[in-house]
Amino acid sequence: MRFGALRGELRGGAVVGQPDQRGKQMPKQKTDRGAAKRFKVTGTGRLRRRQAMRSHLLEKKSSKRARRLGREVAVAAPGDVRSVKRLLGI
Secondary structure: OOHHHHOOEOOOOOEOOOOOOOOOOOOOOOOOHHHHHHEEEOOOOOEEEOOOOOOOOOOOOOHHHHHHHHOOEEOOOHHHHHHHHHHHOO
């Protein structure tokens, strides 16, 4: 006779007479990885994003414009902020 059978265990490892705990917990929230790579949260909780139009064809853009496009800006629209925060799990 197996030692586990003496303790009242089934083959799956659950003890007889106790409820099975697997699958009873709520699933963990997962951060949207695409959003995590695109947005940054500041120390005060604001959301920052990179601007478009900076990846290529920079010869025709003025230096001033290219520098300005290189800076991060705030996510402005309140609806967008709410959506991004949900994606980031904040």
